[in-house]
Structures are given as structure tokens and as C-alpha cells.
Amino acid sequence: MLWYRCAMHPLIETLRAAVACLPRGLAEHIEGVVAEARRLALLHGVDEERAALAAWGHDIARTLSPSELLAEARRLGLAVDPVEEEAPILLHGPIAAALLSRDYGIDDAEVLAVARYHTTARAGMSTLEKVVFVADKIEAGKVRAEPALARVRQLADRDLNAAILEHLGQHLVEASRRGWPLHANTVAARNHLLLARAGRGQD
Ligand SMILES: [Fe+2]
Numbered sequence: 001m002l003w004y005r006c007a008m009h010p011l012i013e014t015l016r017a018a019v020a021c022l023p024r025g026l027a028e029h030i031e032g033v034v035a036e037a038r039r040l041a042l043l044h045g046v047d048e049e050r051a052a053l054a055a056w057g058h059d060i061a062r063t064l065s066p067s068e069l070l071a072e073a074r075r076l077g078l079a080v081d082p083v084e085e086e087a088p089i090l091l092h093g094p095i096a097a098a099l100l101s102r103d104y105g106i107d108d109a110e111v112l113a114v115a116r117y118h119t120t121a122r123a124g125m126s127t128l129e130k131v132v133f134v135a136d137k138i139e140a141g142k143v144r145a146e147p148a149l150a151r152v153r154q155l156a157d158r159d160l161n162a163a164i165l166e167h168l169g170q171h172l173v174e175a176s177r178r179g180w181p182l183h184a185n186t187v188a189a190r191n192h193l194l195l196a197r198a199g200r201g202q203d
């Protein structure tokens, strides 16, 4: 077992212990995302340990209430745009990234970007970001709660961009039905992937 423990990212154990203190449902979600992120990392050729580390950390601020998210964002000096004021849940990604850097000493910019943008996506995501973004949407508990995500899961193994476009399309329909504003990063992410698919831009 020693070789395996040496291969594991040293901060994973620290984050795993922090996750164990979160409410059970959230901890189970995060464990599911880690498993999916490891699986997708191997399929799509990104570092499994970095994917696992980002997955362990992505939801560490998920238990904060809307008012706590707004207060914490201000404490951390994060810019809060009007859409985030309206939907503070979007801030649990940027706040997680700030905490992973400040409190856990993570300095891998790509891992921090995974946490930061997992709530909105963004144009030009790295493959690592895409792996964990998709893993977050297709873990078993999420798919049980939102059966339409099974389509995202079907696409994820062979085409991460198609899986993300499917998820963003579903989000667009839901946002339109419920009258939610769309975050600028979400619109930019979808346009970026659609244009790349049409051959008008690189991904
Ligand atoms: Fe999240």
C-alpha cells in the first residue's frame, strides 16, 4: 500500500477529513464526484490525482446560506456581480477556490479553477475543469434527483464537450422556465462550445 499512499496527492487526506465533517448527503455527493472524476480523468487523459483533489474540494463552501455566501465573498474580497447577488448559490464555487488556496495551501491554478467555475462553467475550460464539472453533474445522487442528467452521463465517457453542452442546454431550459438569470460565464461557455463544434473557434 505504501506506493499508493505516496502516489496520492498529499492534500487529499486533509480534504477528505474536512468533507467527513460535512452533512452526510453532501459528503456522499462529494465522494460520488471524486469517483466519477477519477474515472473520467483516466478516460480523457488528465491527471487522476489532480482531478480527485479538485473534486474533494469543489463543494467545501456548499453548506453556507445565501446571506453567509454573500458575507463570506465580501470578507474574501471577491467581486460579486448582480447575477450572483440574485443567486448567491453561484458563489460557493469562487468561495471554495479562495478557501482551498488560503486555508489548504493549494496553489495549482487549474485545480483552483475547477472549484471556482464548477457553478457556472466558463469559456475555454481546461480538460481537468471539464472532467470535474461533468463528474459533478453525473454522480449517482444527482442523476437520481434529476433524471434528465442521465443524458449527460451517456455523453460524458466519449465527449466531454457534448456532455457539457447537454447540461448547459438543460440549465437554459430550466432557467427560462423559472425566470432565473443566466450567469455571463455560463452563456460564454455555451457559445464557446457551440462555435467550436461549428468549426468557428477552437476549444
Ligand atoms: Fe457545487
Ligand SMILES: [Fe+2]
Residues within 6 Å of the ligand: 029, 033, 058, 059, 136
Ligand atoms: Fe458538487
